[in-house]
Amino acid sequence: MSAASAEPIVDIRDVHQSFGKVEVLKGISLSVPKGGVVCIIGPSGSGKSTLLRCINGLVPIDQGSIRVADFYVHKLVTDQEKIALRKEVSIIFQQYNLFPHKTALENVMMAPVHVLKENKDEVRVRAVVLLKKVGLSAKADVYPGELSGGQQQRVAIARSLAMRPEVMLFDEVTAALDPETVKEVLNTIRELAQEGMTCMLVTHEMRFARELADVVYFTDGGVIVESGPPAELFDRPVKERTRAFLSQIL
Amino acid sequence: MSRLRWNDPLPQATDLPVLLPAAARLARNSAAQRATDAFSLHLLPAHGVALLVLFLIGCGWAEAQVQPGQPSILATLWKWTPVLLRGFLFNLAISAVAMAAGTIVGLFLGFAQISLLPPVRKGAWLTTHFFRNAPWLVLLFYCMFLLPFQVTAFGMTIPIPDWIKATLGLSLPVMANVSEIVRGAIQSIPTTQWESAASLAFNRRQTLWMIIFPQCIKRMLPPWMNLYAILTMATVLTSIVGVNEMMGLTRQALSAENRSGLLLAFYSYVLFWFFLYCYPIARWTVRLEARYAVND
Ligand SMILES: Nc1ncnc2c1ncn2[C@@H]1O[C@H](COP(=O)(O)OP(=O)(O)OP(=O)(O)O)[C@@H](O)[C@H]1O
Ligand SMILES: [Mg+2]
Numbered sequence: 001m002s003a004a005s006a007e008p009i010v011d012i013r014d015v016h017q018s019f020g021k022v023e024v025l026k027g028i029s030l031s032v033p034k035g036g037v038v039c040i041i042g043p044s045g046s047g048k049s050t051l052l053r054c055i056n057g058l059v060p061i062d063q064g065s066i067r068v069a070d071f072y073v074h075k076l077v078t079d080q081e082k083i084a085l086r087k088e089v090s091i092i093f094q095q096y097n098l099f100p101h102k103t104a105l106e107n108v109m110m111a112p113v114h115v116l117k118e119n120k121d122e123v124r125v126r127a128v129v130l131l132k133k134v135g136l137s138a139k140a141d142v143y144p145g146e147l148s149g150g151q152q153q154r155v156a157i158a159r160s161l162a163m164r165p166e167v168m169l170f171d172e173v174t175a176a177l178d179p180e181t182v183k184e185v186l187n188t189i190r191e192l193a194q195e196g197m198t199c200m201l202v203t204h205e206m207r208f209a210r211e212l213a214d215v216v217y218f219t220d221g222g223v224i225v226e227s228g229p230p231a232e233l234f235d236r237p238v239k240e241r242t243r244a245f246l247s248q249i250l
Numbered sequence: 251m252s253r254l255r256w257n258d259p260l261p262q263a264t265d266l267p268v269l270l271p272a273a274a275r276l277a278r279n280s281a282a283q284r285a286t287d288a289f290s291l292h293l294l295p296a297h298g299v300a301l302l303v304l305f306l307i308g309c310g311w312a313e314a315q316v317q318p319g320q321p322s323i324l325a326t327l328w329k330w331t332p333v334l335l336r337g338f339l340f341n342l343a344i345s346a347v348a349m350a351a352g353t354i355v356g357l358f359l360g361f362a363q364i365s366l367l368p369p370v371r372k373g374a375w376l377t378t379h380f381f382r383n384a385p386w387l388v389l390l391f392y393c394m395f396l397l398p399f400q401v402t403a404f405g406m407t408i409p410i411p412d413w414i415k416a417t418l419g420l421s422l423p424v425m426a427n428v429s430e431i432v433r434g435a436i437q438s439i440p441t442t443q444w445e446s447a448a449s450l451a452f453n454r455r456q457t458l459w460m461i462i463f464p465q466c467i468k469r470m471l472p473p474w475m476n477l478y479a480i481l482t483m484a485t486v487l488t489s490i491v492g493v494n495e496m497m498g499l500t501r502q503a504l505s506a507e508n509r510s511g512l513l514l515a516f517y518s519y520v521l522f523w524f525f526l527y528c529y530p531i532a533r534w535t536v537r538l539e540a541r542y543a544v545n546d
Binding site for chain 1 (some may be wrong): 450452456464
């Protein structure tokens, strides 16, 4: 693999972040090559969501550096600068957060039309294709309130894809879904990863992480305890803490 | 966990993390409730019945005092009805103008209350709370006596009639209440909507206009209609400062008739017209509230 020589698209170095007096991230470093798939696992409260939020500038960091493509995230101050970054980095949340007053198609079209100022008819064509890709052609004109959780989450993925981001961040996107619908959403993400989208996933789906990830990071208490290819991390964890976590979850 | 009393503030955190979303939602809803429900009009059919009974008692009372040769109470009421109704239309006109003006300014004030600039935010907060807590009658008097009776501009002298001043006076509390309705509605939208808009690279203004505010409208409609019904009833206050609306005309009619015993019949008759107008609005408000509560 040439990934080692290529410049990583996401480069995080020694990131510290705290909410008030509580230090949530205590020196996180990781990097993702272009087209790479990285999974982050770890117990609740270990700062996984916070890390993803830092990457697209929703949460400011106290120390360290984050670079995504050409953006030095820790140096972005104004809204405009952050907006430029967010055009390249999409985050998808556990709770889908679709806009309830817009149909599925409108949800997908909104950002490209109003943020990227693209031609509405062209965006519509692309949005229809994206909804088809996530298997929801029939639901284009339906409001989020009438969609199941899994369907809403797939619309949310299509909505992010419509921005043609370089990197997609997934924050426990299947955690609120029932086992049946988890599969639909995972299939969608699998396709994306296989098409070469750079993905960072926070997930509790260990089987999925094992199958898809190039590297798995295990975080606890705001630090990365251990990382490695899934086969190593899952089957031969080195650290005691990792072993304890995996034995609980598997 | 110790038990909460009904008036305790909701806990910011709970020791059961699964309850956090629900706790946040409850806190949000109750905040929105407090913001908009300061005085809510709960008109019931029973109120109409009570009013009717009052009216009948008033008529009986007046009828008992009819002197030989005088027309009956119903004939007297009938005679005055066209005049009184013209006054009532004036009440409605005042309420419509005050509502429109108060709503437009109140919208701006509400948005200013969530401004990111502290001076704007604090100024708007102060203005809102001053006019929201001042008694309506006091505001009315201020407008009547502080505003000039005419303005001279570009060599022209434009008189300001009393009813315009009174309408302005009523639009001030409307403005403050609309401001608070707007703020409450915006803050009742989950922060996750702001977050997901931000992550799609919307700026703050776009987020507010395209994503947050459209979701607010249906939450704002019931308290806004309730405010309108309250305002309509409050327009009778303008009679105190000499505007010839229904209440003022009633007083004039009573003194023209110069008969004892008409008071109760006439005033309950006036009330009845207001009830007739406000009751459907109140019912409709309740229906909307119930519908939105289910759909949320
Ligand atoms: N806005 C905030 N203000 C204050 N503290 C916060 C905030 N967001 C998160 N935290 C705290 O930061 C810590 C890490 O939270 P985070 O959501 O990143 O954890 P997580 O690893 O994603 O957990 P989970 O698996 O439960 O989602 C938690 O202790 C949380 O209470
Ligand atoms: Mg999380």
